[in-house]
Amino acid sequence: MSTPLTAIIKQAARDLGFDVVGISVLPARPDEATAHNHASPTGRLVGRLNDWLGRGFHATMAWMARDPERRADPARVLPGCRSIISVGMNYYTEHRADEGAGNGRIARYAWGVDYHQILGDRLTQLTERISTLAPDSRHRAYVDTGPVMEKAWAQQAGLGWIGKHSNLVSAQFGSWLLLGEILTTLELEPDEPGTDLCGTCTLCVQTCPTGAITEPYVVDAGRCISYLTIELRGGEPPLEDDLRRKVGNRIFGCDDCLDICPYNLQAEPTSEAGFQPTALARAPSLLTMTKMTEQTFAATFKQSPIRRAKHLGLQRNLSQALANETTPDDRAAATPPSSEIS
Ligand code: B12
Numbered sequence: 183m184s185t186p187l188t189a190i191i192k193q194a195a196r197d198l199g200f201d202v203v204g205i206s207v208l209p210a211r212p213d214e215a216t217a218h219n220h221a222s223p224t225g226r227l228v229g230r231l232n233d234w235l236g237r238g239f240h241a242t243m244a245w246m247a248r249d250p251e252r253r254a255d256p257a258r259v260l261p262g263c264r265s266i267i268s269v270g271m272n273y274y275t276e277h278r279a280d281e282g283a284g285n286g287r288i289a290r291y292a293w294g295v296d297y298h299q300i301l302g303d304r305l306t307q308l309t310e311r312i313s314t315l316a317p318d319s320r321h322r323a324y325v326d327t328g329p330v331m332e333k334a335w336a337q338q339a340g341l342g343w344i345g346k347h348s349n350l351v352s353a354q355f356g357s358w359l360l361l362g363e364i365l366t367t368l369e370l371e372p373d374e375p376g377t378d379l380c381g382t383c384t385l386c387v388q389t390c391p392t393g394a395i396t397e398p399y400v401v402d403a404g405r406c407i408s409y410l411t412i413e414l415r416g417g418e419p420p421l422e423d424d425l426r427r428k429v430g431n432r433i434f435g436c437d438d439c440l441d442i443c444p445y446n447l448q449a450e451p452t453s454e455a456g457f458q459p460t461a462l463a464r465a466p467s468l469l470t471m472t473k474m475t476e477q478t479f480a481a482t483f484k485q486s487p488i489r490r491a492k493h494l495g496l497q498r499n500l501s502q503a504l505a506n507e508t509t510p511d512d513r514a515a516a517t518p519p520s521s522e523i524s
């Protein structure tokens with residue numbers, strides 16, 4: 183049973199359009215919360231993060247290696263932090279990608295308006311509401327870009343579980359949830375952590391074209407197509423032929439490990455207008471897009487996550503995909519094209 187304040191905050195989050203909301207708490211005594219205590223949630227998290235960093239799985243994302251103890255411990259981000267309000271928004275639409283000849287493929291999360299904007303605006307409103315309810319409290323809201331391990335806290339707050347592809351899966355919304363959170367000094371009522379329902383399934387691990395899921399729950403970003411087409415800056419040396427071929431027609435992100443997940447079979451379309459796809463995002467013509475100047479790129483993707491790749495990165499991706507049209511990716515050659523399950 184939630185305390186009145188917890189219940190009011192959760193209802194306010196739902197009223198703002200968040201599909202899921204849950205709460206996790208940090209211990210009152212700072213020594214219990216510290217990242218040096220390996221039995222505490224933050225201690226376990228810093229261990230996992232350091233292990234991942236130690237294996238070099240962050241590749242060129244140097245920002246991931248900056249102050250891991252802070253990234254794993256919300257109390258270092260917001261001194262006095264007692265609770266984390268995790269929220270998620272469903273971005274699934276019933277549209278299909280048009281992968282006709284000459285088209286590239288863009289990951290679903292980038293089909294509409296940038297989620298940083300959609301979730302960020304709502305989180306600002308939620309924070310304002312909390313401030314009026316509890317004027318003495320302090321908060322920090324983040325979507326993606328903050329030093330917070332969002333999936334782990336979402337799992338702790340009961341939004342779902344961390345699947346073997348390492349993303350959060352919800353029994354209700356599958357893997358199509360984007361995450362955000364508010365760190366707060368308020369003591370709220372915690373939810374039960376999510377239970378892992380992957381069981382013996384390993385479909386996502388098997389389907390990954392590049393073997394980036396090195397073992398269940400662990401992703402080597404340096405091999406992940408999402409990293410190779412978004413975070414790896416244009417202008418870096420070209421990929422080795424084998425890896426480049428496996429990138430196939432993907433020009434921004436990758437959904438293969440999400441598309442295959444059985445928990446997406448019953449995914450309900452989102453009611454959020456901002457996530458509806460643009461015609462270009464669903465059916466991106468490789469040749470047309472190679473003609474985009476820097477100015478057209480900036481204007482076309484002003485409100486889209488695709489601007490993250492920058493003009494140079496997207497052009498690199500388009501060249502790769504065009505090269506792969508004549509040398510199809512290994513997986514596509516070996517197996518029939520995988521259609522989306524959902
Ligand atoms: C860096 C990053 C990436 C990198 C690295 C991915 C990765 N798996 O770490 C790259 C660029 C490859 C990437 C790709 C994608 N990303 Co990304 N990414 C992030 C970011 C900024 C940090 C993630 C991180 O901390 N990684 C470091 C490692 C150590 O942490 P980890 O993945 O959480 O893995 C550990 C945990 O699983 C941990 N763990 C923690 N608690 C527990 C508990 C249990 C029981 C177990 C078993 C394990 C476990 O063990 C693992 C150790 O290896 C987050 C936003 C954020 N601030 O959190 C978004 C985020 C994870 N990305 C997101 C998305 C949507 C994607 C893509 C689907 C985009 C796409 N379609 O192309 C892909 C998915 C690829 C994949 N299979 O992971 C969403 C995920 C939403 C969700 N439902 O989970 C996030 C949360 C952004 C957001 N705000 O919504 N991403």
Ligand code: SF4
Pocket residue numbers: 347389390391392393394395401405406407408436437438439440
């Ligand atoms: S996003 Fe693609 S490349 Fe990355 S882990 Fe999933 S299936 Fe593999």
Ligand code: SF4
Pocket residue numbers: 345346347351379380381383384385386387442443444445
């Ligand atoms: S595909 Fe299977 S193993 Fe992967 S997250 Fe979904 S249920 Fe878990």
